[in-house]
Amino acid sequence: MLLPGLGFVALMIGFPLLYTLWLSLQHFSFGSAPRFAGPGNYARLLQDPKFWEGLRVTFALYALSLALQLVAGLYLALLLNRTRLLRGLLRTLLVSPFVMPPVVVGMMWLVILDPSLGIANWLLQTVGIPPALWLASPQWVVPTIAMIDTWQWAPFVALILLAGLQTLPTDVFEAADIDGARGWALLRRVTLPLLAPSIVTAATLRSVDLLRFFDIIYITTQGGPGDASQTLNIYAFKQGFVFLDIGYASALMVTLTAIVIGAVVVLVRLRRATQW
Amino acid sequence: MVTRRLAAGLARLQDGVQIAVVATVLVAPVIWMVTAGFKDSDAVTAMPPQLLFHPTLQNFTTVLTTMPFLRFGLSSLIVAGGSTVLGIVLGVPAAFAVSWNRMHWPALLMLAARMAPGALFLLPWFVMFSAIGAIGSFWVLIVTHAAITLPLALWTMLPFFDALPRELVEAARIDGCSDVAVLWRVVLPLVGPGLAVSVILCFVFAWNYFLFSLVLSDIHSRTLIVAAFNFVGEGVTDWGALMAAATLIALPPVAMTLLGQRWLVAGLTAGAVKG
Numbered sequence: 185m186l187l188p189g190l191g192f193v194a195l196m197i198g199f200p201l202l203y204t205l206w207l208s209l210q211h212f213s214f215g216s217a218p219r220f221a222g223p224g225n226y227a228r229l230l231q232d233p234k235f236w237e238g239l240r241v242t243f244a245l246y247a248l249s250l251a252l253q254l255v256a257g258l259y260l261a262l263l264l265n266r267t268r269l270l271r272g273l274l275r276t277l278l279v280s281p282f283v284m285p286p287v288v289v290g291m292m293w294l295v296i297l298d299p300s301l302g303i304a305n306w307l308l309q310t311v312g313i314p315p316a317l318w319l320a321s322p323q324w325v326v327p328t329i330a331m332i333d334t335w336q337w338a339p340f341v342a343l344i345l346l347a348g349l350q351t352l353p354t355d356v357f358e359a360a361d362i363d364g365a366r367g368w369a370l371l372r373r374v375t376l377p378l379l380a381p382s383i384v385t386a387a388t389l390r391s392v393d394l395l396r397f398f399d400i401i402y403i404t405t406q407g408g409p410g411d412a413s414q415t416l417n418i419y420a421f422k423q424g425f426v427f428l429d430i431g432y433a434s435a436l437m438v439t440l441t442a443i444v445i446g447a448v449v450v451l452v453r454l455r456r457a458t459q460w
Numbered sequence: 461m462v463t464r465r466l467a468a469g470l471a472r473l474q475d476g477v478q479i480a481v482v483a484t485v486l487v488a489p490v491i492w493m494v495t496a497g498f499k500d501s502d503a504v505t506a507m508p509p510q511l512l513f514h515p516t517l518q519n520f521t522t523v524l525t526t527m528p529f530l531r532f533g534l535s536s537l538i539v540a541g542g543s544t545v546l547g548i549v550l551g552v553p554a555a556f557a558v559s560w561n562r563m564h565w566p567a568l569l570m571l572a573a574r575m576a577p578g579a580l581f582l583l584p585w586f587v588m589f590s591a592i593g594a595i596g597s598f599w600v601l602i603v604t605h606a607a608i609t610l611p612l613a614l615w616t617m618l619p620f621f622d623a624l625p626r627e628l629v630e631a632a633r634i635d636g637c638s639d640v641a642v643l644w645r646v647v648l649p650l651v652g653p654g655l656a657v658s659v660i661l662c663f664v665f666a667w668n669y670f671l672f673s674l675v676l677s678d679i680h681s682r683t684l685i686v687a688a689f690n691f692v693g694e695g696v697t698d699w700g701a702l703m704a705a706a707t708l709i710a711l712p713p714v715a716m717t718l719l720g721q722r723w724l725v726a727g728l729t730a731g732a733v734k735g
Contacts, residue, residue: 188549189550287689
């Protein structure tokens with residue numbers, strides 16, 4: 185019963201994976217014959233300023249988005265855990281953003297954040313803050329995309345953490361209450377250490393998506409303005425499917441995949457370390 | 461006593477205010493999008509925003525008449541539906557085998573497949589399918605999207621199979637049932653909710669997935685997601701129509717999720733918790 189599934193994976197994922205590794209060792213522009221390059225594509229990558237810039241953008245976007253989502257998600261989970269107000273409605277509201285197609289989320293925010301006609305700048309001006317260029321600004325494009333992704337995925341983080349909070353042993357909290365632990369001290373010394381495995385789980389899931397972030401960037405800015413939001417994944421996509429330099433794009437994708445695997449390995453170790 | 465009750469009341473009020481703010485942040489952009497779809501071109505960009513406006517269906521008529529929206533919708537349905545069926549048919553028996561034999565490596569392999577960036581597979585697929593002239597065909601879109609749905613189906617079904625009592629399956633085996641019969645007649649009827657979540661998640665993820673259709677579809681098999689992206693890329697300034705299209709595209713996945721939301725989060729996180 186395992187065979188059909190495994191066969192499919194071998195054919196559609198396993199073989200293409202090996203093929204990508206092989207392609208990454210070729211000089212291969214789509215349409216011409218591949219020529220063996222050895223590590224040539226990887227050497228080129230090390231000297232390509234756009235690769236390093238892409239790496240920097242990838243990590244800037246990753247770090248900022250992950251931090252925002254974990255903090256917002258934790259805040260939401262704690263809020264929902266302590267109050268029963270509108271719980272059913274809120275759950276529904278929390279689930280909705282992350283099942284919306286990224287294309288739709290991108291379109292929605294493009295219109296809201298339009299520099300001249302969007303409602304976001306109108307709101308800012310109403311409260312006396314100068315309007316922003318948002319996605320059209322080289323300085324602000326990464327924080328803006330991080331904000332959009334946080335709107336979409338902090339609710340997902342919140343639901344994971346809420347599920348984690350609800351399985352925590354109540355006796356620990358009773359003991360902490362008797363000892364007089366309140367507010368910040370309770371959160372830092374009791375709740376967070378107990379919740380750490382769930383936090384790492386949420387961080388792992390988001391890390392995988394954020395390091396290979398593609399959809400919303402490609403829809404809203406396609407890596408621009410200039411190369412200000414060009415992550416490695418966007419750069420590799422353009423090399424492969426716009427410039428049809430399949431060999432170099434393969435080397436870029438193999439490198440990005442190695443980074444994702446590295447991050448997952450670190451986070452899985454971290455999860456074991458936080459287990460109690 | 462009184463001060464304590466006052467303090468409790470105050471805390472409740474604070475929570476209430478925070479809940480209201482959170483709900484607004486989550487829902488306001490979506491309400492803005494949906495209402496913009498019902499506004500005429502003047503009302504869409506009117507600031508301050510018009511809370512009371514004459515709703516019009518004009519944008520939806522524009523979307524449905526100026527581009528083959530329904531055909532794109534049919535393509536999306538074929539691709540998402542086909543890859544869901546394929547993912548379930550391959551993934552559910554695999555999940556049962558993995559759970560029953562307590563194997564780890566096939567599940568980890570599928571998890572790795574789910575974590576790799578899509579473009580890693582897309583490059584070789586593009587080369588391979590171009591070589592046989594299959595770019596743009598529905599079967600290519602279905603099998604490539606099944607690379608998303610199959611691992612998803614396997615991982616969402618695993619906890620449901622793991623929770624079944626082993627005696628049940630053993631008893632059926634002793635009664636002479638084949639493996640397929642055990643799965644079909646004994647096990648599947650017991651994991652109905654799991655199967656429902658699996659189907660919903662597969663469909664939603666395949667419907668929403670952008671990258672593969674962007675490269676592998678052509679004018680005849682273009683999905684709604686890619687059509688919407690082109691709509692944006694052409695610099696369409698008709699915001700009403702844009703938001704009407706966005707609303708229609710978001711409707712199927714959001715509606716399906718609301719039906720199955722109770723089990724959804726458990727399904728999505730299953731991989732990470734067990735892996």
